[in-house]
Amino acid sequence: MWPFVVCGADVGLAGLFPGKALLTINGGAPRIVAVGTRTAEGVGVVAIEGETATIEVNGKRRVLRVGQNVAAQPSGAGPASVVLTADARGHFFTTGNINGTSVRFLVDTGASMVSIGAGDARRMGIDPGKGVPGIVNTANGQAQVSRVKLNSVRVGDVVLNNVNALVHQHDLPVTLLGMSFLNRMEMQRSGDTMTLTKRY
Structure with missing residues (x-):
């Protein structure tokens, strides 16, 4: 149809x-x-x-x-925004894309940057070897990562370019939508909904 x-x-x-x-x-x-x-x-x-x-x-x-x-919005429309709804445990999951590849996000204000697992990075065509190596502290201890720059990160109507991200050496259950994206948003929480509005 x-x-x-x-x-x-x-x-x-x-x-x-x-x-x-x-x-x-x-x-x-x-x-x-x-x-x-x-x-x-x-x-x-x-x-x-x-x-x-x-x-x-x-x-x-x-x-x-x-x-x-x-x-394609009427002229005078406000800045791009997206409304997310929490799941039963209060987590905000959403589907978006990175560099044009569809991905499942978890909004995580405790993550300094967008964090991507090794398998998802390969699927997106991201080469961690071209990034800057480093070590981060996670809930499961220290992890080796590579800092890269993403061409585009999209959630709903919101698209940001040149977003810093960390690629982990191991797979992650979900891509973390961290503060390198969220810092460029106005975040408004109301009950079980969260509205992200692009600031710049």
Whole structure:
């Protein structure tokens, strides 16, 4: 069943190939869209030049670099925000993506940086060997990590570029959404919901 064409589409550019763009639409899994074609949501790829793609949404064209996104919102809309709901144990889990790859996050204000397990890092194409080695203290003792820079981290409508992160040598049960992301948010807690609003 085809999805309905919606008035607003939130489009992110996750990667570029010859004549094709890797797009995320409304937070979904990345998909390849060829130049000159249009998705069921009404998102078209007009042109690709160098490291940018020209995207058309609802008749409006925007030039995006890899890692950028455009939310088709009414003019005057406020800064991007996302509302998370706590689970039964009070933890805030959410699905987002890193460098265009879908990932499961746990909001963790006790983590200094976004923290990624070895397996997830491989899936995202992140090479820990190119990062800065270090040691961190965790609940399970000390762990060897590599500090890297993420091109983009996306949660809902919020996208941040150039986010510091730690890649662990072992797998983690979930990627920790730490303070290198959260410091750039306004965090408002109300009951079992948390609203993250992009500050800069």
